[in-house]
Structures are given as structure tokens and as C-alpha cells.
Amino acid sequence: MRQIVFMKHLSVFETTTEDVESEIYDDKMERLFNELKTVFGKYDIKLSHYEAALFPMDKLSMCRCEECSQLMINRDVNPTKFGGSDHFEDSDSLCLDGGTHDGRELCEECLPINHRWGHFS
Numbered sequence: 001m002r003q004i005v006f007m008k009h010l011s012v013f014e015t016t017t018e019d020v021e022s023e024i025y026d027d028k029m030e031r032l033f034n035e036l037k038t039v040f041g042k043y044d045i046k047l048s049h050y051e052a053a054l055f056p057m058d059k060l061s062m063c064r065c066e067e068c069s070q071l072m073i074n075r076d077v078n079p080t081k082f083g084g085s086d087h088f089e090d091s092d093s094l095c096l097d098g099g100t101h102d103g104r105e106l107c108e109e110c111l112p113i114n115h116r117w118g119h120f121s
């Protein structure tokens with residue numbers, strides 16, 4: 001019986017507006033995809049496509065948690081996160097909620113449990 005596996009890979013990297021506008025970003029992504037196709041091909045896996053979405057970090061109050069470096073959105077500053085639109089299916093698992101505590105921007109895992117956006121401490 002034939003079977004098929006759909007495999008999903010999630011990754012995050014930071015770039016700049018200058019790299020996007022000068023096509024350095026596009027070139028980098030194309031080279032990465034071609035290299036990944038070669039690596040996957042060694043294992044008889046066909047890498048069919050990739051999907052990427054750019055987010056304006058400052059506009060969304062997106063930053064790295066000052067405790068653990070996890071990517072987060074400061075929901076104290078931006079309570080709507082992505083404004084209700086589904087920009088990217090898996091963005092919630094890549095970018096945690098977070099907030100400000102004692103002047104530090106912390107993700108939901110590092111915020112104290114009594115903070116509005118603290119869920120795990």
C-alpha cells in the first residue's frame with residue numbers, strides 16, 4: 001500500500017527592510033531552498049515548496065524575550081497581536097504572547113503567572 005508523508009518545517013530568521021528591498025532576502029531564500037532540495041533529495045524526499053511571510057517587527061511590537069530570547073509580541077502594547085488576520089498559519093507557535101514586567105519585555109513563559117499574559121511561571 002502506498003503512503004505519503006506531509007512534513008512541515010518551521011523556522012524563523014530576522015532580516016531587514018533594506019535586504020528585502022534590495023532583493024538580498026529573495027536571493028538568500030532561493031539559494032536556501034535549492035540547497036534544501038539537494039539535501040532532501042539525498043533521502044529520496046521531494047521538497048515541493050516553501051512558504052514565508054514577512055512581519056514588520058516594530059509595528060507589531062514583536063521582539064525577543066529579554067529572559068529566554070523567544071520571539072514574542074508584547075500584548076501589553078499590541079493587544080490584537082496580528083489584528084485578527086491569519087497572516088501565517090503557524091505564527092502562534094513561532095511567536096509567543098508576552099508583556100512588560102518591571103520594565104522588561106518577557107514572553108508568556110517568563111512572565112509571572114499573575115501577569116495578564118503570563119501563563120506558565
Ligand SMILES: [Zn+2]
Binds near residue numbers: 065066068106108
Ligand atoms: Zn521568555
